[in-house]
Amino acid sequence: MRGLMMDRPLLIGALIQYAAEYHGDTEIVTRTTEGPIYRYTYAEAERRARQLAKAMKRLGVGLGDRVATLAWNNHRHFEIYFAVSGIGAVCHTVNPRLFADQLRYIVNHAEDKVLLLDLTFVPIAEKMAGEWPGVRHYVIMTDREHMPQTSLPGALCYEEIVAGETPDLVWPEFDENTASSLCYTSGTTGNPKGALYTHRSTLLHSFAICSANAVGVSMRDAILPVVPMFHVNAWGIPYAAAMSGAKLVFPGPKLDGASLHELFTAEKVTLSLGVPTVWLGLLQYLEQTGKRLDGVKRVTVGGSAAPRAMIAAFEEKYGVQCIHGWGMTEMSPVGTLALPKLKHLERSTDELLAIKSKQGLPLFGVDMKVVGADGAARPHDGASTGELLVRGPWIVSGYFNDDQATAAAFDEEGWFRTGDVSAIDGDGYMIIVDRSKDVIKSGGEWISSIDVENAAMGHPDIAEAAVIGLPHPKWDERPLLIVVPKPGCQPSKDSITAFLGDKIARWQLPDDVVIVPELPHGATGKVLKTQLREQFKDYRLPTA
Numbered sequence: 001m002r003g004l005m006m007d008r009p010l011l012i013g014a015l016i017q018y019a020a021e022y023h024g025d026t027e028i029v030t031r032t033t034e035g036p037i038y039r040y041t042y043a044e045a046e047r048r049a050r051q052l053a054k055a056m057k058r059l060g061v062g063l064g065d066r067v068a069t070l071a072w073n074n075h076r077h078f079e080i081y082f083a084v085s086g087i088g089a090v091c092h093t094v095n096p097r098l099f100a101d102q103l104r105y106i107v108n109h110a111e112d113k114v115l116l117l118d119l120t121f122v123p124i125a126e127k128m129a130g131e132w133p134g135v136r137h138y139v140i141m142t143d144r145e146h147m148p149q150t151s152l153p154g155a156l157c158y159e160e161i162v163a164g165e166t167p168d169l170v171w172p173e174f175d176e177n178t179a180s181s182l183c184y185t186s187g188t189t190g191n192p193k194g195a196l197y198t199h200r201s202t203l204l205h206s207f208a209i210c211s212a213n214a215v216g217v218s219m220r221d222a223i224l225p226v227v228p229m230f231h232v233n234a235w236g237i238p239y240a241a242a243m244s245g246a247k248l249v250f251p252g253p254k255l256d257g258a259s260l261h262e263l264f265t266a267e268k269v270t271l272s273l274g275v276p277t278v279w280l281g282l283l284q285y286l287e288q289t290g291k292r293l294d295g296v297k298r299v300t301v302g303g304s305a306a307p308r309a310m311i312a313a314f315e316e317k318y319g320v321q322c323i324h325g326w327g328m329t330e331m332s333p334v335g336t337l338a339l340p341k342l343k344h345l346e347r348s349t350d351e352l353l354a355i356k357s358k359q360g361l362p363l364f365g366v367d368m369k370v371v372g373a374d375g376a377a378r379p380h381d382g383a384s385t386g387e388l389l390v391r392g393p394w395i396v397s398g399y400f401n402d403d404q405a406t407a408a409a410f411d412e413e414g415w416f417r418t419g420d421v422s423a424i425d426g427d428g429y430m431i432i433v434d435r436s437k438d439v440i441k442s443g444g445e446w447i448s449s450i451d452v453e454n455a456a457m458g459h460p461d462i463a464e465a466a467v468i469g470l471p472h473p474k475w476d477e478r479p480l481l482i483v484v485p486k487p488g489c490q491p492s493k494d495s496i497t498a499f500l501g502d503k504i505a506r507w508q509l510p511d512d513v514v515i516v517p518e519l520p521h522g523a524t525g526k527v528l529k530t531q532l533r534e535q536f537k538d539y540r541l542p543t544a
Helices: 012-022 042-058 075-086 100-110 119-131 158-163 199-210 237-244 257-266 276-289 308-318 349-356 403-409 449-456 493-500 529-535
Strands: 027-031 037-041 066-070 090-093 112-117 137-140 179-184 194-198 222-225 247-250 271-274 298-301 321-327 334-337 367-371 386-391 416-424 430-435 440-442 445-447 462-472 476-485 512-515
Touching: 012 042, 012 075, 012 199, 012 237, 027 075, 027 257, 037 042, 042 075, 042 158, 066 075, 066 100, 066 119, 075 090, 075 179, 075 237, 075 247, 100 112, 100 119, 100 179, 100 194, 112 119, 119 137, 137 158, 179 199, 194 199, 199 237, 199 334, 222 237, 222 257, 237 247, 257 276, 276 298, 276 308, 276 462, 298 308, 308 321, 308 349, 308 449, 321 349, 367 416, 403 416, 430 449, 440 462, 445 449, 449 462, 449 476, 449 493, 462 529, 493 512
Parallel strands: 027 247, 066 090, 066 112, 090 179, 112 137, 222 247, 222 271, 271 298, 298 321, 476 512
Antiparallel strands: 027 037, 179 194, 321 334, 367 386, 386 416, 416 430, 440 445, 440 476, 462 476
């Protein structure tokens, strides 16, 4: 027997329509690419999104067509999210930090028809335009006053095409499983792979991250998403903010500690989300200036493992709740968040910090299991490790137009292989031991590079750390610790090794420490260990 409930589709257009109707006077604030602060409301954003949607249709964009963006976190990018998906086209956010060959592959593989781009990225598009034969229109996201001289064929002005339309479009209804947006993985190995999200998956993900057991987005928040809108939809925040009616504060291209702190203070930001490298920069700025984060209630850290010292700094020094999360492009992206349960709240500060340093509990809708080499599920005892597999309604069922990658990414029952070596404890908290390609195999034992890195990050003179395995004649591999010192600090190898002595097992201690001015980072802020392994491939450990 079927229930007697209305069958209404879950659509992205309905999100911005709801925000405009019930939170129409809530502000959206942007530090624009041109420089000044721009502010308007959800009601104005929705009206402009409808005008932009009509402009897209006038440019020949129809159901299922891909429309690409090369843009920062700003109000125009926000409008594109809803205008494109709202008419049944696919909003394809392109990461401008990728290499030229990756940009060439992604735009051509997606078969993008229109490319909308911020002023910053006009030079990139000019260099690449000849290699993107399928792009029919380029729209520069600015007004006529700031339109640059450009070689882009037939370049259009964003503000002019918006102003040229009336806001009388009615958001259409269609199947909620229609593709809504497309995001490619950063492609550290092989070609980037496309995760094609649906309207349904996007709204279910939004419901999940708005819940109190997750990020807890509400209409009482002012949210500054540092995580870029060109990577996994800024972790779903543009949609969740519209769903909840939260104030949005977009930082534009300036992501340094001083610029972020200025916005936090001026706009009374309560929630911000970003990767560890961004928060390291902010914490260093606070340390150097003596400034605080008054008003900020919580920050979410994801993209790579949050060092325990970072979580402690936010919570103990600045009184800001630090929520450690984990996810993937293929998961829309949020999968787990490390919030303590009620029974944990009476534990010591150190025990609570240990819980918050884990990757966390899965959100409802995310199933996960850890399997051994034989494919059998491993027990949830916090010690048994294996590959982490996931499934759920906002997790991909395949890659866009890539049968080979799809076949390799799923097991026989349709679970997605994350490539993370993990464990799950008795309370259900997931702990990532390492990426399968980064774990160090030493004398028959596994050494987690993440554990060693997190321990090293607690050293008062270290700003950033990375660990790679190097060949060893006796132990197969041994760890090399590569560190970036904080400004004005000169930590020695002996002081670092002594600091680690009581924090990790003796056999996990690095065989050598190298101090460098900076670490290589990929397009999403993660440390590129592939580059480090190449850089240090001829390095000889003193114990070898």
